[in-house]
Amino acid sequence: xxxxxxxxxxxxxxxxxxxxxxxxxxxxxxxxxxxxxxxxxxxxxxxxxxxxxxxxxxxxxxxxxxxxxxxxxxxxxxxxxxxxxxxxxxxxxxxxxxxxxxxxxxxxxxxxxxxxxxxxxxxxxxxxxxxxxxxxxxxxxxxxxxxxxxxxxxxxxxxxxxxxxxxxxxxxxxxxxxxxxxxxxxxxxxxxxxxxxxxxxxxxxxxxxxxxxxxxxxxxxxxxxxxxxxxxxxxxxxxxxxxxxxxxxxxxxxxxxxxxxxxxxxxxxxxxxxxxxxxxxxxxxxxxxxxxxxxxxxxxxxxxxxxxxxxxxxxxxxxxxxxxxxxxxxxxxxxxxxxxxxxxxxxxxxxxxxxxxxxxxxxxxxxxxxxxxxxxxxxxxxxxxxxxxxxxxxxxxxxxxxxxxxxxxxxxxxxxxxxxxxxxxxxxxxxxxxxxxxxxxxxxxxxxxxxxxxxxxxxxxxxxxxxxxxxxxxxxxxxxxxxxxxxxxxxxxxxxxxxxxxxxxx
Amino acid sequence: xxxxxxxxxxxxxxxxxxxxxxxxxxxxxxxxxxxxxxxxxxxxxxxxxxxxxxxxxxxxxxxxxxxxxxxxxxxxxxxxxxxxxxxxxxxxxxxxxxxxxxxxxxxxxxxxxxxxxxxxxxxxxxxxxxxxxxxxxxxxxxxx
Numbered sequence: 001x002x003x004x005x006x007x008x009x010x011x012x013x014x015x016x017x018x019x020x021x022x023x024x025x026x027x028x029x030x031x032x033x034x035x036x037x038x039x040x041x042x043x044x045x046x047x048x049x050x051x052x053x054x055x056x057x058x059x060x061x062x063x064x065x066x067x068x069x070x071x072x073x074x075x076x077x078x079x080x081x082x083x084x085x086x087x088x089x090x091x092x093x094x095x096x097x098x099x100x101x102x103x104x105x106x107x108x109x110x111x112x113x114x115x116x117x118x119x120x121x122x123x124x125x126x127x128x129x130x131x132x133x134x135x136x137x138x139x140x141x142x143x144x145x146x147x148x149x150x151x152x153x154x155x156x157x158x159x160x161x162x163x164x165x166x167x168x169x170x171x172x173x174x175x176x177x178x179x180x181x182x183x184x185x186x187x188x189x190x191x192x193x194x195x196x197x198x199x200x201x202x203x204x205x206x207x208x209x210x211x212x213x214x215x216x217x218x219x220x221x222x223x224x225x226x227x228x229x230x231x232x233x234x235x236x237x238x239x240x241x242x243x244x245x246x247x248x249x250x251x252x253x254x255x256x257x258x259x260x261x262x263x264x265x266x267x268x269x270x271x272x273x274x275x276x277x278x279x280x281x282x283x284x285x286x287x288x289x290x291x292x293x294x295x296x297x298x299x300x301x302x303x304x305x306x307x308x309x310x311x312x313x314x315x316x317x318x319x320x321x322x323x324x325x326x327x328x329x330x331x332x333x334x335x336x337x338x339x340x341x342x343x344x345x346x347x348x349x350x351x352x353x354x355x356x357x358x359x360x361x362x363x364x365x366x367x368x369x370x371x372x373x374x375x376x377x378x379x380x381x382x383x384x385x386x387x388x389x390x391x392x393x394x395x396x397x398x399x400x401x402x403x404x405x406x407x408x409x410x411x412x413x414x415x416x417x418x419x420x421x422x423x424x425x426x427x428x429x430x431x432x433x434x435x436x437x438x439x440x441x442x443x444x445x446x447x448x449x450x451x452x453x454x455x456x457x458x459x460x461x462x463x464x465x466x467x468x469x470x471x472x473x474x475x476x477x478x479x480x481x482x483x484x485x486x487x488x489x490x491x492x493x494x495x496x497x498x499x500x501x502x503x504x505x506x
Numbered sequence: 507x508x509x510x511x512x513x514x515x516x517x518x519x520x521x522x523x524x525x526x527x528x529x530x531x532x533x534x535x536x537x538x539x540x541x542x543x544x545x546x547x548x549x550x551x552x553x554x555x556x557x558x559x560x561x562x563x564x565x566x567x568x569x570x571x572x573x574x575x576x577x578x579x580x581x582x583x584x585x586x587x588x589x590x591x592x593x594x595x596x597x598x599x600x601x602x603x604x605x606x607x608x609x610x611x612x613x614x615x616x617x618x619x620x621x622x623x624x625x626x627x628x629x630x631x632x633x634x635x636x637x638x639x640x641x642x643x644x645x646x647x648x649x650x
Binding site for chain 2: 335
């Protein structure tokens with residue numbers, strides 16, 4: 001075990017040339033063209049007027065709209081029931097000690113509430129204008145239905161391993177679901193495609209992007225690009241972060257993970273409270289900020305591609321944050337032992353709601369109201385640094401706790417994604433200690449790499465890979481949606497008739 | 507109909523004394539004994555995805571271990587006194603789960619051992635016997 005950790009360290013230190021400052025630069029120039037190439041393939045764009053609509057975004061939007069209608073607005077209909085399930089109203093006391101609905105939700109939310117909620121929103125508002133916020137919320141609302149479908153399927157088609165643990169997620173439902181429909185070969189292909197995508201994608205969205213943005217905010221609070229001793233020490237910060245991550249996922253030091261998982265929900269609440277305070281401190285700017293969101297959504301003023309441009313950016317960032325359509329959350333949800341797969345789908349409705357409709361919107365309002373009060377409040381700052389500046393206008397010391405929160409969000413997201421990636425990997429190579437370790441080692445190296453490259457190329461690579469796995473996932477969801485619909489209708493009918501018993505708050 | 511006595515077992519010497527005490531009473535009144543061990547667990551705690559995937563396996567292991575190493579010896583002591591003992595392992599909040607279990611089994615009395623903690627320790631960590639006395643639906647006998 002120690003050997004593995006040492007080898008990460010040795011690998012990273014040996015690869016640092018004498019002039020460490022130049023190393024970050026070298027990595028940057030090496031990755032930029034790769035990022036550009038992958039980005040061009042995945043985000044193949046169709047020009048509509050001035051806007052360029054990436055096909056993959058269109059794919060996601062159509063999917064989310066279709067599932068919302070096909071499932072009869074389950075995102076509204078199932079909302080109250082989702083809260084009852086999380087509260088434990090339908091939990092059979094005999095199952096105490098198994099994973100509860102609350103735990104599955106909390107784990108999945110820790111995985112999705114990440115840097116995207118703080119930094120990603122700033123990117124959306126910078127590129128897509130205030131109107132992107134409207135489409136962000138819309139995407140969150142529609143994404144609830146997509147999540148419902150994928151999490152229901154995750155539980156329905158999970159695999160129980162001989163040792164009693166469970167493996168689930170899109171690779172399993174694509175594989176088994178298509179096999180049931182007599183397309184075993186195609187299912188196997190789709191499952192494999194997804195598994196490869198998620199294990200590589202995990203290195204981007206769930207890894208490099210997170211560690212990169214945590215580092216950016218860290219530099220920001222220790223003196224900025226010019227003043228901080230850390231500014232050109234991405235390799236050092238990255239190595240440290242890689243070692244901590246490695247100690248949890250390879251070393252099995254559960255205490256660190258447990259502490260993080262416990263702090264993150266409180267951090268999220270703490271973040272929301274302070275964000276609301278800042279919004280109210282900008283009280284005069286609120287009406288204007290809200291009106292900007294609506295008018296921007298319809299007219300797309302000042303945005304490349306107008307309203308459509310704002311819509312594209314909003315949807316893209318929302319998916320990046322709440323992961324609806326990516327299928328990752330269904331991996332976490334499949335651990336719940338329930339006879340009714342639909343219950344997990346219903347619970348998962350709350351994820352895009354919490355992540356996008358609540359947290360992202362609050363961040364967008366913090367930035368939006370700051371912009372109204374002072375259009376140049378952030379100067380050149382982008383991403384998380386821009387969000388930080390919006391907070392700093394009102395609460396001067398806030399960037400420091402924000403940096404702390406960012407690091408924790410990044411860390412918990414990385415832990416969740418290391419598992420998602422691992423499940424893709426084990427689907428391909430089987431469950432086995434040695435291969436597991438190898439994957440986890442690669443994962444840690446990428447944590448370090450994330451701190452060495454600039455935001456642009458990283459965001460491109462990670463976006464591209466994550467959107468790529470939406471293709472097989474959503475295609476599978478279309479094929480399997482009738483099964484989900486049948487189960488959903490039967491489930492809600494049995495709830496109504498009282499056949500499914502309520503244990504509390506009856 | 508024979509009465510049922512519920513005995514809370516936690517593996518301590520105190521809970522063994524409680525079981526033996528209850529066995530004597532049960533023998534005299536021709537009652538049955540249910541020995542219960544509660545594994546402390548909250549449905550609202552936080553876990554990593556890896557822990558979730560292994561939860562079912564762990565739960566089975568926990569129940570198995572509680573049955574063999576904690577309840578086993580106590581059940582034997584009770585049987586040695588010539589009284590039938592049923593064993594139950596549950597996950598949950600200790601005193602709440604015991605109270606629910608008493609109702610479910612139709613127990614007429616709960617027996618529980620006392621650790622004899624100082625007042626300070628009881629204040630800091632709470633005491634299962636103490637809270638059970640407050641919430642139990644049936645009489646509770648605390649065995650010192």
